[in-house]
Amino acid sequence: MRVAVVGAGLGGLALAQGLRGAGIEADVYERDPGIVARFQGYRLVLNPVGFQAVRDCLPTRWHPLLDEIVMEATAEQLILDTQLNEIGKLGAGRTGLVVDRQVLRHLLLTGLSVHTDSALTGYDVLADGRVRARFAHRDPATADLLVGADGISSAVRAELSPRTVPTDTGVRFVIGRTPLTDEFAELSKAYGSKIAGDGISLLLGAMRFRTPPKQAAEQLAPEVTLPDIGDYVRWAMILPPNGSLADLTAQDAVLSRMQGWHPRLRALIEQADPDNSTLLSIRVVQPGERWPSGPVTLLGDAIHATSPTGGNGANTALRDADLLRRNLIEAHEGHRTLLAAVDAYERQMFDYAAEAVHDSLEKLPAFAPEAKLL
Ligand SMILES: Cc1cc2nc3c(=O)[nH]c(=O)nc-3n(C[C@H](O)[C@H](O)[C@H](O)COP(=O)(O)OP(=O)(O)OC[C@H]3O[C@@H](n4cnc5c(N)ncnc54)[C@H](O)[C@@H]3O)c2cc1C
Numbered sequence: 001m002r003v004a005v006v007g008a009g010l011g012g013l014a015l016a017q018g019l020r021g022a023g024i025e026a027d028v029y030e031r032d033p034g035i036v037a038r039f040q041g042y043r044l045v046l047n048p049v050g051f052q053a054v055r056d057c058l059p060t061r062w063h064p065l066l067d068e069i070v071m072e073a074t075a076e077q078l079i080l081d082t083q084l085n086e087i088g089k090l091g092a093g094r095t096g097l098v099v100d101r102q103v104l105r106h107l108l109l110t111g112l113s114v115h116t117d118s119a120l121t122g123y124d125v126l127a128d129g130r131v132r133a134r135f136a137h138r139d140p141a142t143a144d145l146l147v148g149a150d151g152i153s154s155a156v157r158a159e160l161s162p163r164t165v166p167t168d169t170g171v172r173f174v175i176g177r178t179p180l181t182d183e184f185a186e187l188s189k190a191y192g193s194k195i196a197g198d199g200i201s202l203l204l205g206a207m208r209f210r211t212p213p214k215q216a217a218e219q220l221a222p223e224v225t226l227p228d229i230g231d232y233v234r235w236a237m238i239l240p241p242n243g244s245l246a247d248l249t250a251q252d253a254v255l256s257r258m259q260g261w262h263p264r265l266r267a268l269i270e271q272a273d274p275d276n277s278t279l280l281s282i283r284v285v286q287p288g289e290r291w292p293s294g295p296v297t298l299l300g301d302a303i304h305a306t307s308p309t310g311g312n313g314a315n316t317a318l319r320d321a322d323l324l325r326r327n328l329i330e331a332h333e334g335h336r337t338l339l340a341a342v343d344a345y346e347r348q349m350f351d352y353a354a355e356a357v358h359d360s361l362e363k364l365p366a367f368a369p370e371a372k373l374l
Helices: 010-021 048-057 060-068 101-109 155-160 182-188 213-220 250-255 263-270 313-332 338-362
Strands: 002-006 025-029 043-046 076-081 086-092 097-100 113-115 120-125 131-135 141-143 145-148 167-179 192-196 201-207 232-239 278-284 296-298
Touching: 002 010, 002 131, 002 141, 010 025, 010 048, 010 101, 010 313, 025 141, 043 048, 043 101, 043 313, 048 060, 048 101, 048 313, 060 101, 060 213, 097 101, 097 201, 101 213, 120 155, 131 145, 145 155, 155 296, 167 250, 167 263, 182 263, 232 250, 232 263, 250 263, 250 278, 278 338, 296 338, 313 338
Parallel strands: 002 025, 002 145, 025 113, 076 192, 145 296
Antiparallel strands: 043 097, 076 086, 120 131, 131 141, 167 232, 167 278, 192 201, 201 232
């Protein structure tokens, strides 16, 4: 069996790792010219389901390294005013483990056959039941199964399920990171802090590695190369619709809402790493109609993009990868046909994915009451 995975995000890479571990040939085709081509590094909270899924996709010899690059996310969260006085507690943080997306992505990439600069432009289902994928800058590739793990603007989805399209909630999300120096350590000493401004909040969360990732890999799995990054504070602000942000950088968009705030908070944003700070529109994809069963399927944001307020997009993409992997292994071992395996995956995935998108949207009004809900 040969599987072509389109998209080297968390979902596509986890699937490819899991298939590789089972002796199934899997090639990954990524649009970006390189793996670190743009903003990629932010802190994610993996819930127990997402963490177990990614663990199960990885070879067991890398489990100690995976355990070393995550941090517990169960400490309390503080509410501070804009002058840094404590005014309340949010209770326990979300249960799970905090991980840096870019670090996890590097671990997932190790040993895989990843073709960069390979944007999928379309595909054809062949008479023999296989599928041929077409790319902008490389020759077509033929596989038994094509998996669109190509994110919210999925080119695979555009052909497979053209009526499933992203919806813009109108809400903007600004996120960035700043090296965790002594100056900023107090700001997010617990799992995270919420700075409550006038109608707007700044959310802070520290990423503190047990061991710096590069060093952890050198000690625990020398065949893995992880990025040389240190601890940081992740900051995020949700901006309501209709605000004028034209031509503002991510940092300036946040600073423009922080007039009169404590100088240390403003310094945190001013000293951010611009390559890892960005301004995004919150768009969602709701899984609607099922497509006829065939040698093409979707996973992750390509079929169920959630609002970041749900904190469940990566978790759900990883759950998909593990579920599809398990079904494909059964087909590979002759226990069922490939199409039956894909159908079983899609039936389960559609159920929990719709719930994940719904949950994430339910949490959005707490941050942006004016959001256009779907
Ligand atoms: C700021 C932020 C914070 C978040 N925090 C959390 C969190 O705490 N917890 C959580 O669970 N989720 C979180 N999420 C959501 C999570 O990051 C995503 O849901 C998850 O990364 C989706 O993974 P994916 O593999 O489906 O897609 P992606 O990571 O989007 O990967 C898709 C890949 O496909 C490539 N691609 C696109 N088009 C093509 C093409 N035509 N051909 C080839 N390749 C293509 C892209 O370049 C990309 O590399 C957050 C998201 C953001 C933006």
